[in-house]
Amino acid sequence: MNILVINAGSSSLKYQLYNMTTEDVLAKGRVERIGMDSSILTHEVDHQPEVREVSEILDHTTAIKKVLDMLTHKKFGVLKNIQDIQAVGHRVVHGGESFSESVVVDQKVKFEIRQLFDLAPLHNPAHMMGIVAVESNLPEVTQTVVFDTAFHQTMPSVSYLYAIPTVLYRKHKIRRYGFHGTSHDYVSQRAAEFLGRPLEELKLVSCHIGNGASCCAILHGKSYDTSMGMTPLEGLMMGTRSGDLDPAVVPFTINKEDLTLNEVNSMLNKHSGLLAVSGISSDMREVVEAMREGNEKARLAFEMYAYRIRKYIGAYIASMDGVDAIVFTAGVGENSDVLRKEICEKLTFFGVKFDDGRNAVRSSEPRRITTDDSPVQVLVVPTNEELLIARDTYKLVLNKLAADSSEL
Ligand code: AMP
Numbered sequence: 001m002n003i004l005v006i007n008a009g010s011s012s013l014k015y016q017l018y019n020m021t022t023e024d025v026l027a028k029g030r031v032e033r034i035g036m037d038s039s040i041l042t043h044e045v046d047h048q049p050e051v052r053e054v055s056e057i058l059d060h061t062t063a064i065k066k067v068l069d070m071l072t073h074k075k076f077g078v079l080k081n082i083q084d085i086q087a088v089g090h091r092v093v094h095g096g097e098s099f100s101e102s103v104v105v106d107q108k109v110k111f112e113i114r115q116l117f118d119l120a121p122l123h124n125p126a127h128m129m130g131i132v133a134v135e136s137n138l139p140e141v142t143q144t145v146v147f148d149t150a151f152h153q154t155m156p157s158v159s160y161l162y163a164i165p166t167v168l169y170r171k172h173k174i175r176r177y178g179f180h181g182t183s184h185d186y187v188s189q190r191a192a193e194f195l196g197r198p199l200e201e202l203k204l205v206s207c208h209i210g211n212g213a214s215c216c217a218i219l220h221g222k223s224y225d226t227s228m229g230m231t232p233l234e235g236l237m238m239g240t241r242s243g244d245l246d247p248a249v250v251p252f253t254i255n256k257e258d259l260t261l262n263e264v265n266s267m268l269n270k271h272s273g274l275l276a277v278s279g280i281s282s283d284m285r286e287v288v289e290a291m292r293e294g295n296e297k298a299r300l301a302f303e304m305y306a307y308r309i310r311k312y313i314g315a316y317i318a319s320m321d322g323v324d325a326i327v328f329t330a331g332v333g334e335n336s337d338v339l340r341k342e343i344c345e346k347l348t349f350f351g352v353k354f355d356d357g358r359n360a361v362r363s364s365e366p367r368r369i370t371t372d373d374s375p376v377q378v379l380v381v382p383t384n385e386e387l388l389i390a391r392d393t394y395k396l397v398l399n400k401l402a403a404d405s406s407e408l
Contacts, residue, residue, distance in 0.1 A: 160177075191379050203323045207328050211238065242273060278301035
């Protein structure tokens with residue numbers, strides 16, 4: 001079975017085509033600048049040069065059409081015809097309280113996702129455009145949605161409630177939802193495989209450290225707490241997001257700087273974090289390079305970034321009353337040995353025996369960066385959100401086929 005995984009943004013769309021028998025990626029690519037002049041489609045098939053096509057792509061329906069044309073292209077394609085795509089799985093950022101697992105798209109699901117536009121105004125409307133665009137190009141195909149928030153729906157109320165008047169939760173569903181759920185779910189499964197132990201027995205702290213970053217306490221395979229909140233702004237210091245801060249900073253800044261609420265919101269989401277403190281970049285590679293050249297602001301940004309991750313790890317070990325393994329994943333977590341060292345060398349109290357040599361090894365496979373006799377293991381596990389979306393879609397399609405045939 002071939003499954004197309006789509007991650008639709010407001011002006012971009014990423015795709016990966018999976019053969020689910022082998023779990024191989026047959027082709028992948030992205031469309032950028034949708035709705036602008038000179039849209040770009042980039043298409044990649046293993047061992048072949050990347051194909052780049054510039055054209056006018058005014059909307060998501062045209063973008064999907066272009067992707068399907070490319071996938072069935074005589075020279076660059078990998079499919080004979082578009083009927084060879086049996087299902088499409090979409091990444092959807094916010095599932096609110098309505099979705100605790102991946103589901104097949106129907107009218108009710110689309111209605112629910114629309115109800116959640118307020119909670120993720122930058123993401124959910126774009127995902128919906130992707131779903132509608134697939135519908136118009138492939139009306140017969142089964143579509144599924146896999147939510148970033150769904151994994152965290154197991155959090156207990158002590159973790160997800162904010163200490164504000166409960167009427168706000170009842171009326172507007174203001175609470176912690178958490179994000180990166182697909183990634184935390186995937187790496188926790190891989191970590192259990194690596195450790196050779198059932199996930200249901202493990203206490204894990206998963207650290208997804210990319211441009212956006214979050215920690216998750218995973219108790220016996222289920223999310224118990226996570227650092228992102230109602231929106232992805234809360235928690236760790238990130239590339240351009242502030243993470244945790246005293247909420248009183250917002251009205252104070254509005255008054256002192258004569259800013260609007262939207263301007264402060266934009267400052268906290270797009271002009272804070274690593275970028276603001278270093279004054280250099282939101283990219284950890286550039287910050288580390290500047291730090292090595294002796295830049296003190298870069299050093300401070302790096303140390304704050306690492307310190308906050310360490311604080312969350314400590315908090316989650318306390319919240320689960322123990323830990324078996326700490327897992328690092330995503331762009332920074334997988335690649336920055338210097339950051340992992342800064343964090344892990346000061347976790348000795350918890351039983352982490354860090355191995356500098358192992359930490360320096362580069363690999364795309366899950367690996368250990370603690371000594372063999374370390375009471376608490378630290379792992380680096382490359383994430384693969386697209387594969388988890390494809391797997392969930394595959395399961396849902398098989399269930400649907402079984403249900404349809406039993407109805408006959
Ligand atoms: P992600 O959001 O998971 O795609 O991660 C993207 C981020 O990973 C980029 O913004 C970079 O800061 C970071 N990154 C990628 N490679 C490295 C590296 N070798 N060292 C440090 N950070 C890296």
